Amino acid sequence: MAQNNLARKLTEQPKPYVSKPEPTSIKRASISKALKLSSFEKLLIVCGSAILTVLMLVVVSSKIALSNSQHELQHLDNRITNVRNSNTNLKQQIGELQSSTRLDKIAHKSGMSLKNANIRNVTK
Structure with missing residues (x-):
């Protein structure tokens, strides 16, 4: 039995002391509610919308042309x-x-008759 206790003592290791973490203050970033668009971004949006509209019209017109054909x-x-x-x-x-x-x-x-003497065979 002494050996069993010895094995237990060898496997048991002392637990290290862990201190509690100190409370840290969390900084919150302020988020602005609305972002302003630059003139370049506005131009891109308008051009993209115009191109998208033109492409939709091209697709519809090609479908109509295909149907007519x-x-x-x-x-x-x-x-x-x-x-x-x-x-x-x-x-x-x-x-x-x-x-x-x-x-x-x-x-x-019509009063016509067929006479074998009058028949001729023509070959090319």
């Missing part, structure tokens, strides 16, 4: 589609009008 493009696409459909219909009508059965019917009504 998209509208015109859609209108042109619709016209192209209509013309293509019309061309397809006209090509189909040409094919029907050039069919040999139709031409034979018209020839028989």
